[in-house]
Amino acid sequence: MRPYLNIGRRIGQNLLAQDCLLCQAGSDGELLCRACAHELPSVASACPRCASPGSGNVECGACIADPPHYEASYTAFAYAYPLDALIQAFKYGGQLALAGLFARELHRRIGRALGPDLIVPMPLHPQRLAERGFNQAAEIAKVLSRLCGIAMDAQFARRVRNTAPQAALPWRERATNMRRAFACVRDLAGLNIAVVDDVMTTGATLNEFAHTLKRSGAARVENWVVARTTRGV
Numbered sequence: 326m327r328p329y330l331n332i333g334r335r336i337g338q339n340l341l342a343q344d345c346l347l348c349q350a351g352s353d354g355e356l357l358c359r360a361c362a363h364e365l366p367s368v369a370s371a372c373p374r375c376a377s378p379g380s381g382n383v384e385c386g387a388c389i390a391d392p393p394h395y396e397a398s399y400t401a402f403a404y405a406y407p408l409d410a411l412i413q414a415f416k417y418g419g420q421l422a423l424a425g426l427f428a429r430e431l432h433r434r435i436g437r438a439l440g441p442d443l444i445v446p447m448p449l450h451p452q453r454l455a456e457r458g459f460n461q462a463a464e465i466a467k468v469l470s471r472l473c474g475i476a477m478d479a480q481f482a483r484r485v486r487n488t489a490p491q492a493a494l495p496w497r498e499r500a501t502n503m504r505r506a507f508a509c510v511r512d513l514a515g516l517n518i519a520v521v522d523d524v525m526t527t528g529a530t531l532n533e534f535a536h537t538l539k540r541s542g543a544a545r546v547e548n549w550v551v552a553r554t555t556r557g558v
Protein backbone atom coordinates (compact mmCIF):
# COMPACT_ATOMS: atom_id res chain seq x y z
CA MET A 326 0.00 0.00 0.00
CA ARG A 327 1.28 3.44 -0.89
CA PRO A 328 1.92 5.51 2.23
CA TYR A 329 -0.11 8.32 0.58
CA LEU A 330 -3.27 6.49 1.56
CA ASN A 331 -2.38 6.78 5.22
CA ILE A 332 -2.65 10.55 5.06
CA GLY A 333 -6.30 10.39 4.07
CA ARG A 334 -7.00 8.06 6.92
CA ARG A 335 -5.24 10.29 9.41
CA ILE A 336 -7.13 13.40 8.38
CA GLY A 337 -9.98 14.09 10.69
CA GLN A 338 -8.44 12.14 13.54
CA ASN A 339 -7.40 14.03 16.61
CA LEU A 340 -4.60 16.55 16.32
CA LEU A 341 -2.45 14.81 18.92
CA ALA A 342 -0.91 12.64 16.23
CA GLN A 343 1.51 10.20 17.84
CA ASP A 344 2.56 8.36 14.70
CA CYS A 345 4.24 9.30 11.43
CA LEU A 346 1.79 10.82 8.94
CA LEU A 347 3.36 8.88 6.08
CA CYS A 348 4.13 5.40 7.40
CA GLN A 349 2.38 5.31 10.80
CA ALA A 350 5.52 4.15 12.57
CA GLY A 351 6.09 5.61 16.02
CA SER A 352 7.51 9.12 15.72
CA ASP A 353 7.81 10.38 19.33
CA GLY A 354 4.96 12.80 18.75
CA GLU A 355 6.60 14.31 15.67
CA LEU A 356 4.58 14.58 12.44
CA LEU A 357 7.06 12.36 10.59
CA CYS A 358 9.32 9.57 11.77
CA ARG A 359 13.05 10.07 11.22
CA ALA A 360 13.20 7.74 8.25
CA CYS A 361 10.40 9.53 6.39
CA ALA A 362 11.73 12.99 7.30
CA HIS A 363 15.10 11.93 5.91
CA GLU A 364 13.55 10.80 2.63
CA LEU A 365 11.73 14.01 1.75
CA PRO A 366 12.89 15.05 -1.72
CA SER A 367 15.46 17.84 -1.78
CA VAL A 368 16.81 19.88 -4.69
CA ALA A 369 20.50 19.19 -5.15
CA SER A 370 21.41 22.23 -7.22
CA ALA A 371 19.25 25.08 -8.41
CA CYS A 372 19.29 28.54 -9.96
CA PRO A 373 19.72 30.95 -7.01
CA ARG A 374 17.26 33.36 -8.60
CA CYS A 375 14.29 31.21 -9.75
CA ALA A 376 15.17 27.93 -7.98
CA SER A 377 14.77 25.89 -11.16
CA PRO A 378 16.75 22.71 -10.63
CA GLY A 379 19.82 21.46 -12.40
CA SER A 380 21.61 24.70 -13.13
CA GLY A 381 24.57 23.90 -10.89
CA ASN A 382 23.84 26.75 -8.46
CA VAL A 383 24.50 29.46 -11.05
CA GLU A 384 21.88 31.73 -12.58
CA CYS A 385 19.96 29.86 -15.28
CA GLY A 386 19.61 30.90 -18.91
CA ALA A 387 15.98 31.92 -18.51
CA CYS A 388 16.83 34.33 -15.66
CA ILE A 389 19.72 35.84 -17.62
CA ALA A 390 17.62 36.27 -20.79
CA ASP A 391 14.55 37.67 -19.03
CA PRO A 392 15.32 38.56 -15.40
CA PRO A 393 12.37 38.13 -13.03
CA HIS A 394 11.33 40.96 -10.67
CA TYR A 395 12.59 39.02 -7.64
CA GLU A 396 16.28 38.67 -6.84
CA ALA A 397 16.45 35.23 -5.20
CA SER A 398 14.43 32.11 -4.36
CA TYR A 399 14.98 29.64 -1.54
CA THR A 400 13.16 26.31 -1.50
CA ALA A 401 13.23 23.53 1.07
CA PHE A 402 12.08 20.63 -1.10
CA ALA A 403 11.37 19.37 -4.58
CA TYR A 404 7.63 19.06 -5.19
CA ALA A 405 7.67 15.30 -5.56
CA TYR A 406 6.34 12.30 -3.68
CA PRO A 407 5.80 12.20 -0.71
CA LEU A 408 6.20 15.95 -0.17
CA ASP A 409 3.39 16.65 -2.64
CA ALA A 410 1.09 14.46 -0.53
CA LEU A 411 2.05 16.40 2.61
CA ILE A 412 1.30 19.72 0.88
CA GLN A 413 -2.10 18.40 -0.19
CA ALA A 414 -2.81 17.21 3.36
CA PHE A 415 -1.80 20.65 4.64
CA LYS A 416 -3.91 22.66 2.19
CA TYR A 417 -6.96 20.50 1.76
CA GLY A 418 -6.84 18.01 4.64
CA GLY A 419 -6.67 20.34 7.60
CA GLN A 420 -3.20 19.21 8.69
CA LEU A 421 -2.21 22.74 9.69
CA ALA A 422 0.51 21.50 12.03
CA LEU A 423 2.57 20.78 8.90
CA ALA A 424 3.15 24.56 8.66
CA GLY A 425 5.66 24.17 11.51
CA LEU A 426 7.57 21.39 9.77
CA PHE A 427 7.64 23.29 6.45
CA ALA A 428 8.78 26.51 8.14
CA ARG A 429 11.56 24.79 10.12
CA GLU A 430 12.93 23.09 7.00
CA LEU A 431 12.80 26.36 5.05
CA HIS A 432 14.52 28.18 7.89
CA ARG A 433 17.27 25.58 7.89
CA ARG A 434 17.70 25.98 4.13
CA ILE A 435 17.85 29.78 4.29
CA GLY A 436 20.36 29.65 7.11
CA ARG A 437 21.69 32.58 9.06
CA ALA A 438 22.38 34.93 6.18
CA LEU A 439 19.01 36.60 6.59
CA GLY A 440 18.56 40.04 5.11
CA PRO A 441 14.85 40.80 4.77
CA ASP A 442 13.14 43.56 6.78
CA LEU A 443 9.70 42.08 6.37
CA ILE A 444 8.06 38.71 5.73
CA VAL A 445 4.96 38.77 3.52
CA PRO A 446 2.79 35.72 2.77
CA MET A 447 1.49 35.31 -0.77
CA PRO A 448 -2.02 36.79 -0.55
CA LEU A 449 -5.04 34.63 -1.24
CA HIS A 450 -8.12 36.12 -2.89
CA PRO A 451 -10.84 36.77 -0.24
CA GLN A 452 -13.17 34.34 -1.98
CA ARG A 453 -10.61 31.52 -1.83
CA LEU A 454 -9.81 32.46 1.76
CA ALA A 455 -13.50 32.09 2.64
CA GLU A 456 -13.65 28.69 0.92
CA ARG A 457 -10.50 27.30 2.54
CA GLY A 458 -10.73 29.04 5.89
CA PHE A 459 -7.04 29.92 6.05
CA ASN A 460 -4.20 31.19 3.89
CA GLN A 461 -1.66 28.37 3.73
CA ALA A 462 1.20 30.77 2.99
CA ALA A 463 0.33 32.89 6.04
CA GLU A 464 0.39 29.82 8.31
CA ILE A 465 3.96 29.06 7.19
CA ALA A 466 4.98 32.74 7.29
CA LYS A 467 3.80 33.09 10.90
CA VAL A 468 6.17 30.36 12.04
CA LEU A 469 9.03 31.71 9.92
CA SER A 470 8.52 35.16 11.41
CA ARG A 471 8.98 33.68 14.89
CA LEU A 472 11.97 31.55 13.91
CA CYS A 473 13.76 34.40 12.12
CA GLY A 474 12.75 37.26 14.40
CA ILE A 475 11.55 39.22 11.34
CA ALA A 476 8.19 40.99 11.37
CA MET A 477 5.38 39.65 9.20
CA ASP A 478 2.76 41.87 7.58
CA ALA A 479 -0.12 40.09 5.87
CA GLN A 480 -2.37 43.13 5.64
CA PHE A 481 -0.97 45.54 3.06
CA ALA A 482 -1.03 43.33 -0.01
CA ARG A 483 -4.22 41.97 -1.49
CA ARG A 484 -5.23 39.73 -4.32
CA VAL A 485 -7.65 41.90 -6.28
CA ARG A 486 -8.49 39.49 -9.07
CA ASN A 487 -9.65 35.95 -8.43
CA THR A 488 -7.54 34.50 -11.22
CA ALA A 489 -8.12 31.13 -12.79
CA PRO A 490 -6.12 28.47 -10.96
CA GLN A 491 -2.65 28.46 -12.54
CA ALA A 492 -2.63 24.68 -12.62
CA ALA A 493 -5.56 24.75 -15.07
CA LEU A 494 -3.64 26.80 -17.63
CA PRO A 495 -0.91 26.07 -20.18
CA TRP A 496 2.41 27.39 -18.89
CA ARG A 497 2.68 30.13 -21.51
CA GLU A 498 -0.66 31.63 -20.41
CA ARG A 499 0.19 31.77 -16.72
CA ALA A 500 2.02 35.11 -16.76
CA THR A 501 -0.88 36.76 -18.62
CA ASN A 502 -3.38 35.25 -16.21
CA MET A 503 -1.60 36.87 -13.26
CA ARG A 504 -1.30 40.38 -14.69
CA ARG A 505 -2.48 43.06 -12.22
CA ALA A 506 -3.68 40.36 -9.83
CA PHE A 507 -2.34 42.19 -6.75
CA ALA A 508 -2.64 45.55 -5.02
CA CYS A 509 -0.33 46.96 -2.37
CA VAL A 510 -1.37 49.76 0.01
CA ARG A 511 1.88 50.29 1.95
CA ASP A 512 4.93 52.34 1.03
CA LEU A 513 7.75 49.79 0.95
CA ALA A 514 10.51 52.29 0.06
CA GLY A 515 13.93 50.73 0.53
CA LEU A 516 12.67 47.55 2.22
CA ASN A 517 13.94 44.05 1.58
CA ILE A 518 10.97 41.70 1.41
CA ALA A 519 10.76 37.93 1.80
CA VAL A 520 7.65 36.47 0.14
CA VAL A 521 6.48 33.14 1.59
CA ASP A 522 4.53 30.61 -0.48
CA ASP A 523 3.92 26.87 -0.45
CA VAL A 524 4.65 25.78 -4.04
CA MET A 525 6.52 27.41 -6.91
CA THR A 526 5.80 26.10 -10.40
CA THR A 527 6.59 28.52 -13.23
CA GLY A 528 7.17 31.38 -10.81
CA ALA A 529 4.63 33.53 -12.70
CA THR A 530 2.57 34.30 -9.59
CA LEU A 531 5.64 35.13 -7.49
CA ASN A 532 7.01 37.26 -10.33
CA GLU A 533 3.82 39.30 -10.63
CA PHE A 534 3.69 39.76 -6.85
CA ALA A 535 7.36 40.86 -6.78
CA HIS A 536 6.54 43.34 -9.55
CA THR A 537 3.73 44.78 -7.39
CA LEU A 538 6.04 45.06 -4.35
CA LYS A 539 8.73 46.78 -6.44
CA ARG A 540 6.19 49.29 -7.77
CA SER A 541 5.48 50.13 -4.11
CA GLY A 542 9.16 50.84 -3.55
CA ALA A 543 10.60 47.52 -2.35
CA ALA A 544 14.37 47.48 -2.86
CA ARG A 545 14.72 43.72 -3.00
CA VAL A 546 12.37 40.74 -3.10
CA GLU A 547 13.25 37.14 -2.39
CA ASN A 548 11.00 34.10 -2.37
CA TRP A 549 10.89 31.58 0.47
CA VAL A 550 8.96 28.63 -0.90
CA VAL A 551 8.42 25.20 0.62
CA ALA A 552 8.58 23.22 -2.62
CA ARG A 553 9.66 23.74 -6.23
CA THR A 554 8.27 21.67 -9.08
CA THR A 555 10.92 19.92 -11.09
CA ARG A 556 9.18 19.14 -14.35
CA GLY A 557 9.31 21.12 -17.56
CA VAL A 558 12.19 23.39 -16.62
Ligand SMILES: [Zn+2]
Nearest residue numbers: 345348358361
Ligand atom coordinates in the same frame (compact mmCIF):
# COMPACT_ATOMS: atom_id res chain seq x y z
ZN1 LIG B 1 7.44 7.49 8.66
Ligand SMILES: [Zn+2]
Nearest residue numbers: 372375385388
Ligand atom coordinates in the same frame (compact mmCIF):
# COMPACT_ATOMS: atom_id res chain seq x y z
ZN1 LIG C 1 16.68 31.01 -12.95
